[in-house]
Amino acid sequence: MADVRWIYDLTIFLYAASVLFYLNDFLQSNRKVNRLAFGLLAVVWALQTAFFVSQAITKAYFPVITLFETLFFYSWVLVSLSLAIHYFFRIDLLVFFTNIIGFVVLVLSMFLPETPIKAVSHILTSELLLTHVTLAIFSYGAFSLSMVFSVMYLFQHKMLKERKWTPLLRRLPSLDQLEAYAYRMNMLGVPMLLLSIVLGTIWGKMVLPEKFLLDTKVFFSLLLLAAYSFWLYKRYRDTWQKRRLAQANILAFALLLINFFGVNTSNFHSWW
Structure with a gap:
């Protein structure tokens, strides 16, 4: 898993940047910053998907068993729903608030082991x-x-x-x-x-x-x-x-x- 750990680390870094840009847009209504935040969020989704698929291949099961896996998957679901809502409804503030939750959930997963202590x-x-x-x-x-x-x-x-x-x-x-x-x-x-x-x-x-x-x-x-x-x-x-x-x-x-x-x-x- 170490060879794809960089994907996970990069995801958190870009997710933090996206949330900060959304915060800037929330405070100042800056449309250019909003578009940048959305672009970063789309990249975050792609990286999360790549990391999730790599986990599934490595572990040979759909990775939603451990707390790390469920938190990561929960965050991925929130990002996916955010992108869909942005596309269909254009409710920027909803995307911002939802991804505050998604980012917090992903950060929590940082403190957990990626694989269970005991074999699954x-x-x-x-x-x-x-x-x-x-x-x-x-x-x-x-x-x-x-x-x-x-x-x-x-x-x-x-x-x-x-x-x-x-x-x-x-x-x-x-x-x-x-x-x-x-x-x-x-x-x-x-x-x-x-x-x-x-x-x-x-x-x-x-x-x-x-x-x-x-x-x-x-x-x-x-x-x-x-x-x-x-x-x-x-x-x-x-x-x-x-x-x-x-x-x-x-x-x-x-x-x-x-x-x-x-x-x-x-x-x-x-x-x-």
């Missing part, structure tokens, strides 16, 4: 498990974007309420658009998370003891699915104000972070 068994590399983890990370990516939309909604709502007319407001979609985008992202994330849990349950029934259903991470994953499903239900019934929906969406994402980083208490959900 054939059980852990089964197609069911790899699909389970992959779908979970994609759902987390969708929920991340939904959270960013909600943060932007609350920010714009506050600015309008206080009658603070700034140039930044002109770069934001309308409140209705922001709320609709958050809803669509959750509509994508919930089915993927549900399918991920179903596949994980099938895999668990095949290779793990019955008590795996009592595992802390399984419980929190079900709680997370219930939280986002309840959010969709309240949004469909239109019984909550949109500002309250945005706040609840951010709280649901906080639960996601707890599930991803804070719950790691079993042998089969251990990162090490």
Whole structure:
């Protein structure tokens, strides 16, 4: 892996530069800097893809098992979604805020081993498990974007309420658009998370003891699915104000972070 480590290091350097250029554009509305930031982000995506493929070839499995691998893949998903959103919707501020998350996630992976301390068994590399983890990370990516939309909604709502007319407001979609985008992202994330849990349950029934259903991470994953499903239900019934929906969406994402980083208490959900 050492021979491709330079790709990983260069990715972090260029990603940092891209985020800084986006920050400059955020503060000064500089379109030339914005284009440069986007160009660097496209290069970051290409480098991440190359590094990910090299890992898959070297390890002979889809690399989403260890914490390093899942963090790297999560960051890649966020960059990919950012590029797609930029192409279809041109929401520059969303790209900036999303890639703050993506960059932080990638930096966290720097402090982790690229390969597990123990050899990865054939059980852990089964197609069911790899699909389970992959779908979970994609759902987390969708929920991340939904959270960013909600943060932007609350920010714009506050600015309008206080009658603070700034140039930044002109770069934001309308409140209705922001709320609709958050809803669509959750509509994508919930089915993927549900399918991920179903596949994980099938895999668990095949290779793990019955008590795996009592595992802390399984419980929190079900709680997370219930939280986002309840959010969709309240949004469909239109019984909550949109500002309250945005706040609840951010709280649901906080639960996601707890599930991803804070719950790691079993042998089969251990990162090490």
